[in-house]
Amino acid sequence: xxxxxxxxxxxxxxxxxxxxxxxxxxSIFNTWLWYKQEPGEGPVLLIALYKAGELTSNGRLTAxxxxxxxxxxxxISASIPSDVGIYFCAGLTGNQFYFGTGTSLTVIP
Amino acid sequence: NAGVTQTPKFQVxxxxxxxxxxxxxxxxHEYMSWYRQDPGMGLRLIHYxxxxxxxxxxxxxxxxNVSRSTTEDFPLRLLSAAPSQTSVYFCASTRGRSYEQYFGxxxxxxxx
Numbered sequence: 001x002x003x004x005x006x007x008x009x010x011x012x013x014x015x016x017x018x019x020x021x022x023x024x025x026x027s028i029f030n031t032w033l034w035y036k037q038e039p040g041e042g043p044v045l046l047i048a049l050y051k052a053g054e055l056t057s058n059g060r061l062t063a064x065x066x067x068x069x070x071x072x073x074x075x076i077s078a079s080i081p082s083d084v085g086i087y088f089c090a091g092l093t094g095n096q097f098y099f100g101t102g103t104s105l106t107v108i109p
Numbered sequence: 110n111a112g113v114t115q116t117p118k119f120q121v122x123x124x125x126x127x128x129x130x131x132x133x134x135x136x137x138h139e140y141m142s143w144y145r146q147d148p149g150m151g152l153r154l155i156h157y158x159x160x161x162x163x164x165x166x167x168x169x170x171x172x173x174n175v176s177r178s179t180t181e182d183f184p185l186r187l188l189s190a191a192p193s194q195t196s197v198y199f200c201a202s203t204r205g206r207s208y209e210q211y212f213g214x215x216x217x218x219x220x221x
Contacts, residue, residue: 031208042199042212088151092208096167099151
């Protein structure tokens with residue numbers, strides 16, 4: 001199947017810092033999505049991207065659809081303790097979604 | 110509006126037993142899917158459906174069956190449970206052309 005590589009695997013940051021993470025693939029995707037998952041819950045959609053080069057914001061979150069269509073990036077500005085969780089990217093090709101392995105974010109107050 | 114509901118929340122099975130995980134959505138979405146999530150891994154697609162009466166295999170379909178007789182319901186059947194099927198299972202419902210995917214709370218399955 002398709003492989004989506006997310007990096008970094010984990011991050012430990014101070015409250016107030018900005019966060020950057022990315023997702024890369026050897027395959028082209030038509031849609032990129034970013035999710036956050038908290039312990040014991042299902043993933044929650046944060047941002048959806050539909051066109052190469054697209055830059056979309058949702059509050060303090062900004063995501064970009066890479067121009068090669070093989071990658072995507074998520075930035076979180078001015079992190080707060082409730083940003084803690086695992087962030088997943090997902091790519092859609094055909095009718096199937098493929099997920100990355102996640103970036104675990106810890107915010108130290 | 111309940112969104113996506115899954116039952117049960119927890120289940121323990123013995124090897125060889127069968128069971129059905131239930132999933133329902135009240136958003137009138139055509140596309141529904143089942144994933145499994147294993148420790149340290151992302152979600153992997155088991156089966157999906159683009160509408161009532163239509164199902165297709167995902168990345169890891171072996172050992173699982175699905176059917177879609179109504180728009181609302183998309184049950185996942187384990188035919189003969191194996192320890193390798195110990196996992197957390199998530200059902201998702203996807204809104205039309207936006208591809209916004211909404212997940213249920215998950216079913217935590219242990220096979221002994």
